[in-house]
Amino acid sequence: ALRPAWLEINLARLRDNVALIRQHAARSSARPPLLLGVVKADGFGHGAVEVSRAILSAGASHLAVAAVGEALELRRAGIDAPILVFGQRAPDELADCVRHALTVCVNDAEIPAALSRLASGQGRTVKIHLKVNTGMNRYGVAPAEAVRLALVLQALPRIELEGFFSHFVMSDAADPSFSREQLQVFRGIVAALAQRGVRPPLRHLCNSGGFLNFPEAHFELVRLGLLPLGWLPSPHVPPVAGLAPVMTLKARAA
Numbered sequence: 176a177l178r179p180a181w182l183e184i185n186l187a188r189l190r191d192n193v194a195l196i197r198q199h200a201a202r203s204s205a206r207p208p209l210l211l212g213v214v215k216a217d218g219f220g221h222g223a224v225e226v227s228r229a230i231l232s233a234g235a236s237h238l239a240v241a242a243v244g245e246a247l248e249l250r251r252a253g254i255d256a257p258i259l260v261f262g263q264r265a266p267d268e269l270a271d272c273v274r275h276a277l278t279v280c281v282n283d284a285e286i287p288a289a290l291s292r293l294a295s296g297q298g299r300t301v302k303i304h305l306k307v308n309t310g311m312n313r314y315g316v317a318p319a320e321a322v323r324l325a326l327v328l329q330a331l332p333r334i335e336l337e338g339f340f341s342h343f344v345m346s347d348a349a350d351p352s353f354s355r356e357q358l359q360v361f362r363g364i365v366a367a368l369a370q371r372g373v374r375p376p377l378r379h380l381c382n383s384g385g386f387l388n389f390p391e392a393h394f395e396l397v398r399l400g401l402l403p404l405g406w407l408p409s410p411h412v413p414p415v416a417g418l419a420p421v422m423t424l425k426a427r428a429a
């Protein structure tokens with residue numbers, strides 16, 4: 176070490192936090208959602224492998240990362256839970272996604288068609304989650320195009336349209352109005368999909384702020400990054416009683 180200073184990561188506290196979050200979810204929704212732990216950026220600097228193992232052992236069922244390389248690190252460590260990879264894939268990343276049973280986010284027809292061909296070649300099925308852009312403007316199919324695209328995806332061989340999701344822009348803000356608009360757009364597409372017989376079993380919209388502020392938006396799954404680590408995203412969310420930071424910075428005093 177360069178200096179007598181270090182970070183301590185308390186994995187027991189992490190497991191306690193997940194238990195508290197699950198209790199919170201059970202109190203706020205009649206059918207509590209599954210928990211997906213977002214462990215991108217090396218688990219927000221806490222160690223992705225260790226954090227993943229701890230949150231899965233405490234009852235989370237899914238993981239998500241932002242890059243294929245991050246997902247492969249988890250697979251190499253022996254983690255076989257479902258892993259969703261956020262964002263846009265490049266064509267040369269798809270073979271690894273199929274081989275390592277990663278769940279791929281999609282917002283067009285080209286990447287899924289390529290996945291379908293690769294999966295057929297490998298004798299596998301690939302799970303995909305269709306993302307709709309309800310306001311974040313970073314990634315996602317336009318709401319007006321979502322149903323048409325979902326019908327195309329659902330017809331692809333060896334592709335399972337498991338998820339349908341979106342992302343809140345400011346679910347931790349004091350003013351809930353934009354989040355409510357996003358929820359309304361999301362619900363509208365869910366209904367339109369159902370009318371056409373498309374019912375992805377995992378619908379998800381909430382990050383940590385959304386989870387705390389909008390219990391009506393929990394659907395089947397919530398994607399939590401900061402919260403299990405013991406951080407609240409802003410002062411404008413109801414706290415979870417007992418939640419505490421997992422990371423402590425320590426240094427030896429001179």
Ligand SMILES: *Cc1c(COP(=O)(O)O)cnc(C)c1O
Pocket residue numbers: 213215261342381382383384398399400401402408
């Ligand atoms: C980072 C991220 C999350 C987690 O957000 P938190 O506010 O840390 O809970 C959820 N969903 C997506 C798409 C993300 O990129």
